[in-house]
Amino acid sequence: MSSEVKLDPWGHISVKDYGWLMRTFGIKPFNEVLDKLREIAEPNRYMRRGIVFGHRDFGKKVINPLSKGEPVALLTGFMPSGRFHFGHKLTADQIIYYQKLGVKVHVVIADAEAYAVRKMDREKTIEIGLYEYIANLIALGLDPSKAVFYFQSNQKPTYYRLIQMFSRKVSLAEMEAIYGTMEPSKVVSALTQAADILHVQLDDYGGYKNVIVPVGADQDPHLRLARDISDRFHNELNLERPASTYHMLQRGLDGNKMSSSKPDSTIFLTDDLEVARSKLMKALTGGRATVEEQKQLGAEPWKCTVYDFYMFQLIDDDKRLQEIYDSCISGKLLCGHCKRNAWSILEKFLEDHQKKLEKAKDIVLKYVDPPKF
Numbered sequence: 001m002s003s004e005v006k007l008d009p010w011g012h013i014s015v016k017d018y019g020w021l022m023r024t025f026g027i028k029p030f031n032e033v034l035d036k037l038r039e040i041a042e043p044n045r046y047m048r049r050g051i052v053f054g055h056r057d058f059g060k061k062v063i064n065p066l067s068k069g070e071p072v073a074l075l076t077g078f079m080p081s082g083r084f085h086f087g088h089k090l091t092a093d094q095i096i097y098y099q100k101l102g103v104k105v106h107v108v109i110a111d112a113e114a115y116a117v118r119k120m121d122r123e124k125t126i127e128i129g130l131y132e133y134i135a136n137l138i139a140l141g142l143d144p145s146k147a148v149f150y151f152q153s154n155q156k157p158t159y160y161r162l163i164q165m166f167s168r169k170v171s172l173a174e175m176e177a178i179y180g181t182m183e184p185s186k187v188v189s190a191l192t193q194a195a196d197i198l199h200v201q202l203d204d205y206g207g208y209k210n211v212i213v214p215v216g217a218d219q220d221p222h223l224r225l226a227r228d229i230s231d232r233f234h235n236e237l238n239l240e241r242p243a244s245t246y247h248m249l250q251r252g253l254d255g256n257k258m259s260s261s262k263p264d265s266t267i268f269l270t271d272d273l274e275v276a277r278s279k280l281m282k283a284l285t286g287g288r289a290t291v292e293e294q295k296q297l298g299a300e301p302w303k304c305t306v307y308d309f310y311m312f313q314l315i316d317d318d319k320r321l322q323e324i325y326d327s328c329i330s331g332k333l334l335c336g337h338c339k340r341n342a343w344s345i346l347e348k349f350l351e352d353h354q355k356k357l358e359k360a361k362d363i364v365l366k367y368v369d370p371p372k373f
């Protein structure tokens with residue numbers, strides 16, 4: 001990937017070369033903080049497996065304060081433009097992990113951005129934010145009584161004041177250097193994202209000076225802008241740089257980018273079981289052209305989206321995952337059997353989750369105040 005390529009957090013480029021991202025933007029390898037993290041908590045499977053591959057200031061802003069019992073906040077956001085799928089679950093699992101470590105979780109529903117950049121209908125974004133995103137987070141295990149949920153278009157005035165203030169110290173040329181071609185909707189959305197990331201440092205929102213933002217690799221532009229802005233407002237607003245982690249994006253079932261707008265590329269957590277099964281059975285694998293060839297040569301799990309599902313979502317036990325990998329490359333495991341095994345795990349998860357989701361939908365409005373128009 002050329003250094004001229006800009007990352008587009010609004011979704012037009014998928015980041016395949018994570019090494020390029022780290023070299024170009026100075027992101028540090030996450031494995032360098034794993035041992036230190038183990039002193040206070042067991043890393044989750046995304047961290048152990050290198051799916052969370054990079055970080056900025058994780059030791060300084062997360063491990064050190066947690067080890068001293070100091071407060072840490074997490075900020076993460078969801079764009080309410082489609083249904084909640086397994087790519088979103090990757091972020092959800094991480095924020096639940098941090099909540100269990102005592103981190104104060106803040107979840108923003110980026111409805112203003114969905115309206116301005118994705119041209120979504122307002123009512124639809126609010127409904128999706130409530131009943132897809134927040135409800136799924138609760139059903140997955142996020143404790144809503146210990147989390148803060150908000151919509152971008154329904155915050156307190158001090159949050160909007162940040163957006164106005166930030167506009168004074170950022171130039172259009174600088175934003176274009178980070179994001180590529182800009183237009184008013186993207187300028188406002190980018191400054192709003194910076195306010196999302198930084199507002200938890202204000203006294204009105206808890207005054208958290210240690211903030212972690214776990215993001216997919218394609219969201220780094222927002223972190224770079226927010227960190228630059230925090231430097232410029234360090235004296236005026238006492239803002240500090242947030243820490244971040246970067247995770248790989250799980251490929252879609254067709255081997256390309258997973259997306260809500262391509263329903264066959266992913267499994268939604270609300271998919272009817274038969275629909276989900278059918279998608280998994282049709283998923284791209286790393287299998288050979290014939291059974292005989294596969295028995296002889298072994299398959300290629302690194303090309304396989306079913307293996308991705310095992311690695312990202314279905315199997316927490318590293319030893320069990322290694323066994324699947326070994327049986328796959330040795331040719332002992334055949335794709336039909338392997339997919340049925342994956343489905344048996346996934347089916348149990350979906351059945352259980354969908355029951356929890358119905359209950360979560362009933363309580364969502366206790367925990368968030370949606371915009372009125």
Ligand code: SF4
Nearest residue numbers: 286287304328335338
């Ligand atoms: S055996 Fe399983 S992991 Fe290996 S390529 Fe086939 S479906 Fe993928």
